[in-house]
Amino acid sequence: xxxxxxxxxxxxxxxxxxxxxxxxxxxxxxxxxxxxxxxxxxxxxxxxxxxxxxxxxxxxxxxxxxxxxxxxxxxxxxxxxxxxxxxxxxxxxxxxxxxxxxxxxxxxxxxxxxxxxxxxxxxxxxxxxxxxxxxxxxxxxxxxxxxxxxxxxxxxxxxxxxxxxxxxxxxxxxxxxx
Numbered sequence: 001x002x003x004x005x006x007x008x009x010x011x012x013x014x015x016x017x018x019x020x021x022x023x024x025x026x027x028x029x030x031x032x033x034x035x036x037x038x039x040x041x042x043x044x045x046x047x048x049x050x051x052x053x054x055x056x057x058x059x060x061x062x063x064x065x066x067x068x069x070x071x072x073x074x075x076x077x078x079x080x081x082x083x084x085x086x087x088x089x090x091x092x093x094x095x096x097x098x099x100x101x102x103x104x105x106x107x108x109x110x111x112x113x114x115x116x117x118x119x120x121x122x123x124x125x126x127x128x129x130x131x132x133x134x135x136x137x138x139x140x141x142x143x144x145x146x147x148x149x150x151x152x153x154x155x156x157x158x159x160x161x162x163x164x165x166x167x168x169x170x171x172x173x174x175x176x177x178x
Contacts, residue, residue: 003031014031020112020113024059026060029068083114083159087114087116087158087166097177103117104116118154123152132154133145
């Protein structure tokens with residue numbers, strides 16, 4: 001999406017330097033028309049304006065530059081395949097849990113990377129999604145997940161899973177969902 005919004009006609013866009021780009025969480029990108037970016041720089045040091053509290057350190061700038069360079073050189077398809085390989089064992093472990101539906105979804109509109117969607121069927125199973133999220137967060141290890149009430153589903157986004165964490169996550173999910 002680095003170029004998509006501008007090519008779709010946006011004059012200016014902002015995006016996180018963390019998350020999928022994997023740069024520092026406090027850094028971000030401002031992209032768009034040159035004159036608008038130049039106007040935005042009037043809010044930076046040495047001026048004490050609206051942008052003053054949002055300043056980024058030189059370390060974060062170098063970190064974002066490095067992350068962005070690696071991101072631009074990466075192979076999306078290879079990364080997506082790696083995510084599927086991460087999610088496969090989690091899906092297999094969860095397949096024994098009664099009353100849930102499992103699917104790896106990937107779409108431009110919602111699931112921007114392959115994502116394991118866990119349909120809870122709360123109305124049939126009596127599962128309380130808020131209580132399950134609380135149990136995941138309060139347990140060991142702590143697991144933060146979100147719940148989509150429209151789909152009655154939780155999802156596992158593999159972006160920040162480190163090698164070896166998949167089975168640990170799956171065990172916690174079985175503990176709470178099982």
